[in-house]
Amino acid sequence: MLKYFVFLKLVLVFVQHKLIFAIQPTTKNNHVLAGHVFQAYTATDWFNCLQTCHDDPRCISYNYQRSEEANGLCELNDCGVGDFCDREGSLFHSPGFVFQQIRTSKVSAVLSYISVPRTSPKNVTMVNKTYKSIFITWDAVPTNQTNDEIFGYEVEYSIIEGGQPAWEKRKVFSVPDVHFNLTGLIVNRRYEIKVRAYNQCGNGPSSEVLWVKTDERRPKVAPPNIIAVRVNSSCVLVSWERIPNGKRRGLIQKYRVNITSKISNETTSREVQAPTQYLEIVGINVDSKFTITVEAANSKGFGPVSEPVNITAVP
Ligand SMILES: *[C@@H]1O[C@H](CO)[C@@H](O)[C@H](O)[C@H]1NC(C)=O
Numbered sequence: 001m002l003k004y005f006v007f008l009k010l011v012l013v014f015v016q017h018k019l020i021f022a023i024q025p026t027t028k029n030n031h032v033l034a035g036h037v038f039q040a041y042t043a044t045d046w047f048n049c050l051q052t053c054h055d056d057p058r059c060i061s062y063n064y065q066r067s068e069e070a071n072g073l074c075e076l077n078d079c080g081v082g083d084f085c086d087r088e089g090s091l092f093h094s095p096g097f098v099f100q101q102i103r104t105s106k107v108s109a110v111l112s113y114i115s116v117p118r119t120s121p122k123n124v125t126m127v128n129k130t131y132k133s134i135f136i137t138w139d140a141v142p143t144n145q146t147n148d149e150i151f152g153y154e155v156e157y158s159i160i161e162g163g164q165p166a167w168e169k170r171k172v173f174s175v176p177d178v179h180f181n182l183t184g185l186i187v188n189r190r191y192e193i194k195v196r197a198y199n200q201c202g203n204g205p206s207s208e209v210l211w212v213k214t215d216e217r218r219p220k221v222a223p224p225n226i227i228a229v230r231v232n233s234s235c236v237l238v239s240w241e242r243i244p245n246g247k248r249r250g251l252i253q254k255y256r257v258n259i260t261s262k263i264s265n266e267t268t269s270r271e272v273q274a275p276t277q278y279l280e281i282v283g284i285n286v287d288s289k290f291t292i293t294v295e296a297a298n299s300k301g302f303g304p305v306s307e308p309v310n311i312t313a314v315p
Pocket residue numbers: 123125137139
């Protein structure tokens with residue numbers, strides 16, 4: 001209760017003194033600022049150390065030795081870290097201690113100790129994919145570099161349209177792991193994928209770009225506007241139109257035309273390579289009644305079959 005009260009008092013003091021309030025108290029576990037101690041004593045507890053620093057205008061920051069028992073070494077520093085990020089610094093690793101800065105340092109001689117991640121994730125690799133997802137992995141950015149810390153990774157991807165990444169369709173995800181499943185993607189489209197590590201100071205450099213195309217699916221619809229014209233007694237000319245954009249789900253490789261007798265139920269099948277969009281069927285007796293169906297195939301196979309159409313006579 002008392003601690004909460006003192007804390008409230010501190011917050012109020014921060015509000016009254018704009019200079020003090022201008023900074024958030026910055027805290028770093030297991031680190032100390034060395035070489036700037038102007039007073040050291042054994043504090044009854046952490047809060048006692050904080051309050052002593054607060055009550056002494058010379059005190060910019062302090063190191064406190066957290067211990068199981070209440071008493072711990074309290075070192076008051078006459079300066080702090082200038083900028084928490086971006087520069088090499090002089091906080092030293094010291095297990096069991098906590099460093100906290102409560103005021104802006106007038107002397108900005110001391111530099112900070114954390115930098116943004118300095119290397120990019122390497123070996124960004126596609127492990128497997130479906131028509132709507134791409135699963136990628138990468139090698140963890142090493143955290144043993146001096147003063148580097150990694151909080152996680154940002155996976156950024158963008159669909160490629162007309163050879164360029166469509167930045168308005170860019171998506172960014174933050175993940176703690178070194179793998180990510182990009183989902184909700186569009187079938188048979190090219191994607192640009194980049195990964196970078198981040199910490200509290202910001203983002204590190206991006207990895208090399210990985211380009212991956214999502215899988216194809218079978219065509220979504222049959223070719224439209226099928227026309228079958230009887231040329232003569234043994235020849236039928238069948239034509240159709242291209243499946244519209246977004247329904248092909250891949251590159252159309254071929255078409256199949258089936259001609260089925262309404263009487264015998266026998267089917268004759270012919271195929272033609274894309275992009276040809278017509279087929280002449282000769283050598284059958286077209287005098288009987290027939291229906292025609294057409295279907296289109298990409299690398300995943302044939303899509304749905306069209307409604308049967310009747311053969312019309314040439315006027
Ligand atoms: C890249 O990652 C893949 C999959 O994790 C692994 O098989 C391969 O050995 C890695 N390559 C390098 C150069 O680290």
